[in-house]
Amino acid sequence: MTISAGAAELLLVANKPGLTETGGGHGAKGVDFQRWWAVLRMVELEQAGEIDFLLLFETVQDVTELDSSDTPSLARVYQVKKKDRGEWSWSVLTGTTLPPKKKNLAASAKAVIPKFEKVGDSALGKLQLSLAAFDKLPVQAFFISNAGCDIPLAAGGNAATAMPCSLADFSPDHADLLSQALSSLGASGSPAADLTKVTLKRVAIHPDEPSSYVIKVALELLMHRSPAHAGQAASFVESLVTKISPLGRHTDTCSSFGELIKQRGFARHEFVAALGALEAIPDYSAYLSVWLTQLQTEGMDFMLVTAVRAEAARVVREQLAGTTPTDARSVHNFCDSWIDLNEAGPYLRPYFEACLAELTKNFTSFRDAELLARFAMRAIKKCVDPN
Incomplete structure (x- = not known):
């Protein structure tokens, strides 16, 4: 035919x-x-x-x-x-x-x-x-x-x-x-x-x-x-x-x-x-797992760590589907700028909490777990794929 x-x-x-x-x-x-x-x-x-x-x-x-x-x-x-x-x-x-x-x-x-x-x-x-x-x-x-x-x-x-x-x-x-x-x-x-x-x-x-x-x-x-x-x-x-x-x-x-x-x-x-698109995104899951384990070891609440893990999975789905909301992109841009200006010390928890304090001032409609998840994924990206 x-x-x-x-x-x-x-x-x-x-x-x-x-x-x-x-x-x-x-x-x-x-x-x-x-x-x-x-x-x-x-x-x-x-x-x-x-x-x-x-x-x-x-x-x-x-x-x-x-x-x-x-x-x-x-x-x-x-x-x-x-x-x-x-x-x-x-x-x-x-x-x-x-x-x-x-x-x-x-x-x-x-x-x-x-x-x-x-x-x-x-x-x-x-x-x-x-x-x-x-x-x-x-x-x-x-x-x-x-x-x-x-x-x-x-x-x-x-x-x-x-x-x-x-x-x-x-x-x-x-x-x-x-x-x-x-x-x-x-x-x-x-x-x-x-x-x-x-x-x-x-x-x-x-x-x-x-x-x-x-x-x-x-x-x-x-x-x-x-x-x-x-x-x-x-x-x-x-x-x-x-x-x-x-x-x-x-x-x-x-x-x-x-x-x-x-x-x-x-x-x-x-x-x-x-x-x-999947192959262009590094497999963040292994890095995230290590970081979340360390955050929990340093005293971050278990329930918060669990919520961050779930939110991070959603962030990856957004990236693959190309559906990241506009307000979330603003969070990502803020995180990128903050990471460029602030170096992480030997402990992760103070680093995460310092950024969260700034994020909650600027993005009041987001829950802490989502802000931490988006920050973690941006920080991992900076480490794994700085370009």
Whole structure:
């Protein structure tokens, strides 16, 4: 496909009303889950050696992935849904009732014909509608969740414990009924739904603590790509979540593919840039740990030291995401000037407390822990990277 054909069709489908969920859905917690999964997906793509990718948020479905930000030749559309308890049921996923059990086949002849009115509003129904919206661009669909799907498989077992699997892997009675249900969404004479194009996948992201698993996977990438900065894995992924969080908040119709990318997209070159920004920032964590240990040894309150450590991690995230607030930059400039004029003695605590006394006079809206953290990071920068 040409650039114009692939991009034009994606733009056309993205602007179709009724495909993307633009409401509150499962709320802020669900959106947070989607964003953490999106960072995980970027790390997976980078680990796989993909030369390009583009993620578009709240586009077609929760996320659409293209194999190129310039010449898309393949699209993957994702519904990314968290579940706080239990497994996904057949009725929620499909919008229809379960097929009759084998022992009831004789009675099923007299049974009411399944109704498909709710299929279009179901999770798999929405994915089928998205697939059907594409005519030229090859597309695959995925249902991603932290929970399993309680559906029997043709090979035995259950999708709840055997994900990933495609819809074609369902037991014959479930697959036949689902094929009818999804095919009912198309116009008369349309091709039957291709169950092989939709995959169910479970991810090890806990909705109440989504960061842990994503940080673990990012750590593996950094250990391979940039081992000197592996200790900053948490700051790295948290900065990416911060970067992509605003994307997709505005789902107005876009007049061009470029506008769609600007409004809702995050490309591999931006991911690589974030990696580059990480490598440009020395791993302050080791230096900070030594300094905070010394400050505590010199009598600084343990709770204050703990708060400073947490605030310092936030400062690093700001640096990686490029989101340092204007008033915080003023604090940094003040610290830099103060450090240039004041030499540290053999003990750190008097040095820190002397600067804190000046900072609290000039920046009354900041808590002591944050001021100390920003001062520590600026002082470490002066020591590690004076240029």
